[in-house]
Amino acid sequence: MQLDFRARELTLKFVYCGPSHAGKSTNLRVLHDRIAPLHRSKIITLDANDDGTLFLDLLPLSVKMGDVVVRLNLYTVPGKALLTATRRLVLQGVDGVVFVADSRSSETRSNAESFVDLKQNLRDSGRDIRTLPLVIQFNKRDAADARPDSELDALADRGSEPVLRAIASRGEGVSETFVALLDVVLRRLETAGELERTLHVDSTTALVSITDALGLPTDLQRACFGGGGSRHT
Amino acid sequence: MSLNDPIAPPSTLDALVDPEALLAALEPLWQLSRCPLRVLRADATVFIALEDPCGPAALCQYVDAFELSRSSCEELVALTRAPRAQAAMDLGEPVAHRCFTGAEYRASELFLGGRSLGRVVFGPFRPDTEPAADPFFAALDTRIDAAFADREFSRMPALSAAQADSIVRGTRATIVALAAQSRDLALLRAVHDATQHGPAEELVRKNDELERANAHLRELDRVKGNFLATISHELKTPLTSILGYAEMLSENIGGVLNDEQRGFVTVISDRARQLLGMITSIIELARMDQKQLRAARTPVSVGKLAREVAATFVPSARKKQIRIDAEVDDSTPSAYGEAGYLRQVLHNLVDNALKFTPEHGSVRIVVRPTSAALADSAEDSVGLAVLAHSRPCVELRVSDTGVGIPRGERDRVFDAFYQVDTGVARQFGGAGLGLAIVRRIVDAIGGQVRVEDNEDGVGVAMVVILPAAES
Ligand SMILES: Nc1nc2c(ncn2[C@@H]2O[C@H](COP(=O)(O)OP(=O)(O)OP(=O)(O)O)[C@@H](O)[C@H]2O)c(=O)[nH]1
Ligand SMILES: [Mg+2]
Numbered sequence: 165m166q167l168d169f170r171a172r173e174l175t176l177k178f179v180y181c182g183p184s185h186a187g188k189s190t191n192l193r194v195l196h197d198r199i200a201p202l203h204r205s206k207i208i209t210l211d212a213n214d215d216g217t218l219f220l221d222l223l224p225l226s227v228k229m230g231d232v233v234v235r236l237n238l239y240t241v242p243g244k245a246l247l248t249a250t251r252r253l254v255l256q257g258v259d260g261v262v263f264v265a266d267s268r269s270s271e272t273r274s275n276a277e278s279f280v281d282l283k284q285n286l287r288d289s290g291r292d293i294r295t296l297p298l299v300i301q302f303n304k305r306d307a308a309d310a311r312p313d314s315e316l317d318a319l320a321d322r323g324s325e326p327v328l329r330a331i332a333s334r335g336e337g338v339s340e341t342f343v344a345l346l347d348v349v350l351r352r353l354e355t356a357g358e359l360e361r362t363l364h365v366d367s368t369t370a371l372v373s374i375t376d377a378l379g380l381p382t383d384l385q386r387a388c389f390g391g392g393g394s395r396h397t
Numbered sequence: 398m399s400l401n402d403p404i405a406p407p408s409t410l411d412a413l414v415d416p417e418a419l420l421a422a423l424e425p426l427w428q429l430s431r432c433p434l435r436v437l438r439a440d441a442t443v444f445i446a447l448e449d450p451c452g453p454a455a456l457c458q459y460v461d462a463f464e465l466s467r468s469s470c471e472e473l474v475a476l477t478r479a480p481r482a483q484a485a486m487d488l489g490e491p492v493a494h495r496c497f498t499g500a501e502y503r504a505s506e507l508f509l510g511g512r513s514l515g516r517v518v519f520g521p522f523r524p525d526t527e528p529a530a531d532p533f534f535a536a537l538d539t540r541i542d543a544a545f546a547d548r549e550f551s552r553m554p555a556l557s558a559a560q561a562d563s564i565v566r567g568t569r570a571t572i573v574a575l576a577a578q579s580r581d582l583a584l585l586r587a588v589h590d591a592t593q594h595g596p597a598e599e600l601v602r603k604n605d606e607l608e609r610a611n612a613h614l615r616e617l618d619r620v621k622g623n624f625l626a627t628i629s630h631e632l633k634t635p636l637t638s639i640l641g642y643a644e645m646l647s648e649n650i651g652g653v654l655n656d657e658q659r660g661f662v663t664v665i666s667d668r669a670r671q672l673l674g675m676i677t678s679i680i681e682l683a684r685m686d687q688k689q690l691r692a693a694r695t696p697v698s699v700g701k702l703a704r705e706v707a708a709t710f711v712p713s714a715r716k717k718q719i720r721i722d723a724e725v726d727d728s729t730p731s732a733y734g735e736a737g738y739l740r741q742v743l744h745n746l747v748d749n750a751l752k753f754t755p756e757h758g759s760v761r762i763v764v765r766p767t768s769a770a771l772a773d774s775a776e777d778s779v780g781l782a783v784l785a786h787s788r789p790c791v792e793l794r795v796s797d798t799g800v801g802i803p804r805g806e807r808d809r810v811f812d813a814f815y816q817v818d819t820g821v822a823r824q825f826g827g828a829g830l831g832l833a834i835v836r837r838i839v840d841a842i843g844g845q846v847r848v849e850d851n852e853d854g855v856g857v858a859m860v861v862i863l864p865a866a867e868s
Binding site: 210294302327 | 780
């Protein structure tokens with residue numbers, strides 16, 4: 165989190181991580197198309213080819229709350245295993261992570277490897293994934309060999325973070341995932357006393373005004389696996 | 398959906414490389430031969446040049462003196478400076494150009510990210526295989542003195558083809574490295590600008606504050622754990638005395654009791670024992686918290702444990718006329734856990750089931766093989782949904798025919814001090830800490846526990862999934 169008192173700006177950095185081709189860039193594009201131009205700039209893509217992201221995508225969002233400008237910078241990192249140094253660079257100063265997993269059973273292993281890489285990258289920069297706001301998105305629910313809902317429901321129940329379903333290529337579950345992360349991040353700031361100090365509101369009020377302004381839904385239940393949605397910590 | 402244009406990184410030498418810095422970097426390389434070394438922009442204009450301050454070689458000046466040789470020379474120089482397509486240049490490998498005097502040039506294209514920044518042109522130099530000028534030069538003009546040309550040619554610095562190539566490669570590598578570095582910086586700056594980041598110190602300060610807040614919370618947690626353990630010990634001591642004296646009374650050591658008095662004393666003992674059980678649980682729970690319960694894991698036969706634990710409960714079950722039986726599938730693999738802790742899991746589950754099962758009900762323990770998605774390590778609760786993978790497991794299921802647990806509350810029964818808030822629960826005494834301890838242990842072993850409907854109808858089943866030991 166960054167706070168510029170003079171400019172009255174609060175900046176939060178969200179990073180979309182996950183294995184190659186899971187749909188991170190697609191998530192950003194959907195949000196871009198869904199959010200009114202007033203509140204977003206265009207997507208900035210640094211280095212990409214037909215085979216995916218090579219450096220990063222960035223979608224800057226901004227919303228005014230009272231006299232404070234809240235900036236939400238959404239990044240994607242490249243999923244390719246080799247580009248771990250790039251990921252570490254982009255992850256610096258991150259406030260929240262969306263882990264985009266690929267639902268296809270064939271990708272179960274690369275999901276896990278990518279997550280381990282994420283944990284390691286965070287650890288290398290002195291961060292701990294256990295204290296970092298995190299939501300998991302199982303994308304490509306439309307894939308023929310997608311893992312069954314029942315399996316993911318059970319896992320979501322036991323894990324400690326919200327798990328959401330998505331078909332990013334059709335725009336489904338994308339807003340919900342973003343809002344779920346925003347929710348976790350705002351609650352975390354609230355616990356640390358930051359929200360009261362900067363925005364003078366509680367996390368629920370902040371969430372509703374930001375999502376309202378961006379034109380995104382606040383009801384996530386439909387997109388959550390397991391008992392999710394309402395039990396973020 | 399539309400893809401926006403990628404940010405175009407700067408792609409000219411002028412934007413990427415400081416000429417002064419480049420001159421300084423190339424100077425030592427140039428000193429090796431002191432033959433002219435030029436770096437040209439993509440449009441073939443000169444970006445920097447390293448040349449002998451005494452001017453071009455005497456031979457070159459001689460070439461310039463005659464019209465035909467001068468124009469041939471200009472043609473050749475234009476050729477060395479012309480841009481090359483990437484494919485033809487084999488990604489910047491030096492290309493040789495031969496002058497009609499026998500001197501040579503090397504040219505190499507500077508590619509960065511698939512785009513040409515310009516090129517390096519090195520020469521003229523004398524190939525060390527050529528002692529004299531090419532006679533073709535003297536043939537260009539009758540006025541040319543072949544002996545003079547030969548002498549000046551032999552005075553030019555001589556280099557092997559390999560030496561010339563490596564000077565060019567070194568130059569190219571230096572420029573490309575400098576350019577790549579500043580391109581990456583420019584890209585970063587572009588991102589930075591796009592997001593309008595504030596001062597870095599603010600970021601660091603915020604992070605520190607959050608870290609401190611976290612450390613404080615952890616410390617509070619630890620203190621709470623210690624507090625529970627201490628206070629519980631303090632409670633245990635007087636309670637042990639109460640139990641001891643109640644026992645002595647009931648054994649008529651303080652005089653013979655009448656039936657009513659004996660009844661009262663029995664109530665005192667029962668309640669005190671119940672309290673002692675709870676305090677013991679609190680101590681256990683606090684201790685588990687502190688040690689993070691790193692259970693030593695070995696293969697354990699859950700079936701055998703289940704039969705043993707069921708047997709120990711038979712007397713108390715009989716008192717309530719509850720049937721208790723253990724059903725073990727013989728193909729069940731061993732679980733990976735710690736026998737003492739697993740016994741406690743079973744004990745707590747059965748104890749809990751008996752407590753909530755009314756008279757004439759039944760408690761059933763089932764042990765059978767299954768497969769489930771479990772994570773490799775107990776610390777993997779963060780990201781478990783992506784870290785877990787399907788593996789052989791042992792299912793331990795303790796079902797009762799009790800009052801049941803509403804669906805919405807099933808997650809919470811494993812929280813410490815949780816009580817299903819019904820009259821029945823109060824009547825039977827709370828669930829206390831038994832299930833919280835079960836969850837701590839199962840978590841530590843890397844298993845999972847949940848509440849399901851009883852497969853046989855009324856009541857619930859507590860289902861524990863444990864990783865199977867590798868066979
Ligand atoms: N079937 C299906 N395809 C999807 C879905 N979401 C994204 N895709 C496709 O998956 C491919 C990869 O998507 P990207 O968004 O580029 O993936 P990425 O995670 O950014 O990949 P990297 O940049 O390589 O790390 C594209 O062809 C998408 O159209 C989905 O929900 N279902
Ligand atoms: Mg991408």
